Amino acid sequence: MSLSSPPGPPGKRVAPLADGYRETPLWWDDTTFPTVEESPLPGTADVVVVGAGFTGLAAAARLASHGKHVIVVDAGALGEGASGRNAGMVHAGVRRDLAFLERKYGDAGRALHHASVEAYAFVAKTAATAAPDAMYAQTGWLHLAHRRSRMKGLRREEAERRQRLGESTVMLEQAALESEAPCRGFYGGMLTDNGASIHPARYLAGLARLSITNGAAVHPHTRVRSIESLGTGSRVHTSHGDITAGDVLVATNGYTDAAAPWARRRIIPIGSYIIATEPLGDARAAGVSPQHRMMSDTRNFLHYWRLSPDGRLLFGGRTSFAPVSVQTARDRLYSAMIGIYPQLAGVRVSHAWTGNVGFTFDQLPHLTRSDGVTYAMGYCGSGIALGSWMGTLAGEWIARGARPAFSDLRFPRLPFYRGHPWFLPLVGVYYSWLDRL
Template identity: 45%
Template sequence: MTTPLAPDYAEVPLWTDEAPLVEPGREPLPESADAVVVGGGYCGLAAATELARRGHDAVVVDREALGWGASSRNGGMVIPELKVGPARLERRYGALGRRLFDSVNEAFDLVEQLVGEGIDCGYERTGQLYLAHHPRLVDHLRHEADEMRAAGQPAHFVPASELWSEIGSDQYFGGLVLERTGGLQPARFHQGLVARAAAAGVGLHPHTEARAIERSGSRVRVTTDRGDIDAGAVVVATNAYADRLVPALQRRVLPVGSYIIATERLDPDVAAAVNPHRRMFVDTKNFLFYWRLTADGRMVFGGRRSLAPVSIAEARDFLHASMMRIHPQLRDVAITHAWGGNVAITFDRMPQAGVLDGVHYATGCNGSGVALNTWLGARVGAWVAGDDAPPFTELRAPRIPLWSLRRAYLPVVGQWYRWRDRRP
């Protein structure tokens, strides 16, 4: 089936089409600052705001518009998760595992607090439905429900016979409902963080590329394409868009493309049939699909087919065909937007934060960073200002093996994951 495109179909994020990125007036770059933050997404803005609120003179620079990265391209799912549940975290990391689990829940609370303080981003806490794509995953979800409840999180398992009450699809074998999950409009959330940073007195400098960082004694010189800044500290918040600025950081993350399509507004009856509780849907595959309804009733459907580069049109057609398999009810619905962005994958699938080559950094939320990158940014900002370091700094933060050969081996790794997803 050819993908039905709306007459005004555009290959731009739905979110920035609705809420364009904020372009603050061009101010001269200061010659010095207490802290320079590189990256104007959720993480960088949260770090700079925390610093400014504690009396530090903080400046954000971004090579592109503020929010141009994943912070305006994501699925808007506010999911308090690491890639493993609380019991496995404790088995793997001991007492630190519990603190890591508590951190992701604090990250979720932070987003709800920011919304409560007035960030108007259409946030709704509607819960997540995690869907078994194969019978062999059903027990895993059942155990995960028990684990989450034992850790004090509201969760329940849904057997295949009752899935109809959660999703209008016959493609899944069981589900796990996690109540503490919500959805927001990512660009509007980012706009709120920009306003908060500006109100705290942060200097905002989009279209300013940091090109070099040099330490000299207790000071750091940040060279940008618009001049140099002499700083007391630097926070690098470039996530999947890390470049050669801090080579040791670049080698700790793999930027992997993820793609999303958005439909026109659904008929309310169709929307209710497909997703009656407006859950955030995610499946159990390695190349997982994530999909949800927007506040105004569109379907937003995301995923990726491989680890090789693909065009937006190819990704769109693959996502549309996949969505039709799951929800044939949407066959007459046109696609209005398709776009992509990079997620930052780490070798051990855990976020990383710390100090590398004399600069503070936070990165690697492995596709679940709306809450976590925001929280990590705030915690790293507070750390620079004198608070304790966040628990993620206690992890080993491994490099990606054979990083410079990644373009050669990633497509092969991708094929392996696809085979694992399809195996009987």
């Protein structure tokens, strides 16, 4: 495969669909979530956790292990939030590097960075004990430059990761990509051991089992309508009755709704989309990703991809900052995938789906408290590790008063923003201009 000629904009293609094609996450096909008996909500609890994704369930597991009476409520079924919909690419770090965090936030910034490193290790440990069927594998991560101009930034990042953070990291020039990513359109990349693959829904099911075993009660299909402050504690009004609780943790990330208006003004939900191909077979899979790396590119409209455990290519991206249908996004992703891997032309798509990523105005995650309610969210697309660990830290804070050093970082908002991101199409125009530079 020639590496020297980046493709022009991929032509528009309509994705060929496999028999049994469906618009639900691939992961749901082979995950069994614990069955939870329908039972009436108790009137009181030590802690109510709103949201049963990685954040909420990791928090519940930790809180219950400290003997707290914990109720987890979720508006949907287990796995319906982003935690059951993501690409299963685990990485450490936040979107700002350590130098930036130190300069801007001092000790709190350093603490946030360290938390993000601990978060990565936490997933490996937790998956091994609570979800061995989630097939966690330390595969490494390859970040590819879609423009020659992006190599400079990648080189800087590579040096920082290697020298300051002790990661095993190397820069690959274009000619060296063949053995790693036999695909078109990239000028080189940064390869780091700091990347892993996981089956996210099975990992989530493992966290659910762990929290239930530790003593938490999980109530799916229970929507919180509002949270009323009582001065000491809160009353949580849900679709199935009210619960009075000493503490409330809001862990709703990209699905935050009017029940949590304080968070809604600070979280920007952005749709991300994924397609999965039919199984490629060993030879073709090896021709796509010989080392089974997690891969992404340097676009703002980024693409990310990996092989699934059964040898499909999972290919995801943002496709647009304006909401689009799954069918439109699927065809755009297919075109982009064929632009990168022309050898896959004609391979059929078996699954296409979408989910909400929770972004923040400072591109940082936040674990903080306002009006007696604790909030953990804003992982900007890296919530497998960050969500699991922020949830755990939230549990420690609520149960034992262990306040994280970064919890008083300001959680910024935009004036007049109330949860409907009217500005995203404009941001999209700006980002696609940047992507061409």
